Amino acid sequence: xxxxxxxxxxxxxxxxxxxxxxxxxGSHVRLTTRAxxxxxxxxxxxxxxxxxxxxxxAVVDDKSVVTPKEKTDExxxxxxxxxxxxxxxxxxxxxxxxxxxxxxxxxxxSREWDxxxxxxxxxxxxxxxxxxxxxxxxHKVLRLAxxxxxxxxxxxxxxxxxxxxxxxxxxxxxQLVARRRKDFTNEFFDHLHTVAxxxxxxxxxxxxxxxxxxxxxxxxxxxxxxxxxIDALNAAEMKLQDIINSPSLDAACRKIDSLAEKNQLDSALxxxxxxxxxxxxxSNMMKDEVKDILYHLYVTARGNLQRLMPKEVRILKxxxxxxxxxxxxxxxxxxxxxxxxxxxxDVDYLYTTPEHLQSLIKTVLEAYHFSREGSLVKEAKDLMxxxxxxxMEQLKQVVEKKYM
Numbered sequence: 327x328x329x330x331x332x333x334x335x336x337x338x339x340x341x342x343x344x345x346x347x348x349x350x351x352g353s354h355v356r357l358t359t360r361a362x363x364x365x366x367x368x369x370x371x372x373x374x375x376x377x378x379x380x381x382x383x384a385v386v387d388d389k390s391v392v393t394p395k396e397k398t399d400e401x402x403x404x405x406x407x408x409x410x411x412x413x414x415x416x417x418x419x420x421x422x423x424x425x426x427x428x429x430x431x432x433x434x435x436s437r438e439w440d441x442x443x444x445x446x447x448x449x450x451x452x453x454x455x456x457x458x459x460x461x462x463x464x465h466k467v468l469r470l471a472x473x474x475x476x477x478x479x480x481x482x483x484x485x486x487x488x489x490x491x492x493x494x495x496x497x498x499x500x501q502l503v504a505r506r507r508k509d510f511t512n513e514f515f516d517h518l519h520t521v522a523x524x525x526x527x528x529x530x531x532x533x534x535x536x537x538x539x540x541x542x543x544x545x546x547x548x549x550x551x552x553x554x555x556i557d558a559l560n561a562a563e564m565k566l567q568d569i570i571n572s573p574s575l576d577a578a579c580r581k582i583d584s585l586a587e588k589n590q591l592d593s594a595l596x597x598x599x600x601x602x603x604x605x606x607x608x609s610n611m612m613k614d615e616v617k618d619i620l621y622h623l624y625v626t627a628r629g630n631l632q633r634l635m636p637k638e639v640r641i642l643k644x645x646x647x648x649x650x651x652x653x654x655x656x657x658x659x660x661x662x663x664x665x666x667x668x669x670x671x672d673v674d675y676l677y678t679t680p681e682h683l684q685s686l687i688k689t690v691l692e693a694y695h696f697s698r699e700g701s702l703v704k705e706a707k708d709l710m711x712x713x714x715x716x717x718m719e720q721l722k723q724v725v726e727k728k729y730m
Contacts, residue, residue: 408445409445412446412450413449415446416453416470419470419474420470430481431520433478434517434524435520435523443478453467454467480517481517484517487510487514488517488518488538496541499541499542502545503549510546515542518535518538522539558592559598561594561595562595565585565590566602569581569599582623582626595627599623599627600627602620602623602624603623603624606621607621637676637678638682641661641683642687646717646718654721658721661676662677662680662729663677665677680725681730684722684726687721687722688722691715691718691719691722
């Protein structure tokens with residue numbers, strides 16, 4: 327058994343890296359696969375490799391469909407040939423690239439779609455009207471037009487936001503995010519990624535878009551962190567007020583215990599109680615009785631918060647807090663010695679197995695080295711610091727060599 331203090335804590339560190347022409351995500355903006363996830367360290371690399379020929383461009387450039395003139399100028403595009411272009415695109419969207427995710431990518435890559443758009447939807451209506459003898463085909467064409475229009479409108483909204491970002495000073499990106507946070511969605515960052523990819527033949531523009539993406543991600547992370555902190559503090563203040571208004575000290579402690587049982591005792595509330603106790607003990611204007619009450623509340627809250635952690639996390643944090651190697655090895659041996667697990671006032675007696683502790687250390691190390699922080703329980707995320715990682719690597723070797 328190892329005795330683990332109910333107030334043992336490990337300092338929390340977090341760093342965010344940005345590299346190359348890529349986007350990086352940190353801890354709050356959850357952005358998907360190709361773009362980013364605000365929390366799991368995903369990186370997006372924009373490769374200079376030329377992508378496959380985009381379908382809309384290919385159709386417009388098809389010599390059998392359109393003559394080699396100024397193809398984006400509607401005044402010189404022959405209506406009959408535009409009909410052929412739209413018919414070919416209908417085939418592309420229905421047969422070659424039938425999924426909405428394909429459509430998003432195709433439209434984002436296209437430089438001609440803005441000119442084609444009104445002709446395309448008109449052609450879909452005309453095609454549907456001409457299919458009275460084929461109800462199934464009529465339904466397919468109408469469905470294509472409806473679904474594609476939804477995707478198209480999404481892309482237009484993303485492009486509008488992207489244009490606003492381009493004309494916004496980097497110093498004002500944070501204000502833009504604060505005004506339009508709901509528009510900075512996973513889908514927007516996916517779109518930004520795709521648009522950046524479309525500039526495969528213009529590295530400077532691609533790099534500029536990637537830089538904008540990084541600025542936006544950092545601003546979204548900062549905004550979300552700030553908002554969550556404010557919400558957490560407001561909620562913690564209400565809980566603390568309720569605790570203080572209790573008729574007795576025992577009733578106040580029972581409220582803290584109840585919050586812990588409901589998993590509603592968070593670090594913000596404990597921090598608020600800690601600050602109240604810290605301010606009280608340094609004050610000469612507060613009665614000793616009040617100081618004793620606040621200290622008792624602090625100890626109760628701190629102990630309950632620690633007990634919400636998985637016991638392996640508590641044991642690991644305790645072992646990492648020990649500087650003396652011999653003392654750490656003795657504590658490690660105690661941690662692997664079975665016995666009755668007891669909860670004390672200031673100290674709990676816990677034990678685990680070498681396999682469980684090694685598994686936790688391995689998970690933390692893999693999360694650190696392979697940017698998979700999302701795989702950790704939240705109580706272990708403050709272990710992601712280079713100095714602690716180095717200690718864990720040594721501890722892992724000892725556990726594997728001596729106990730497994």
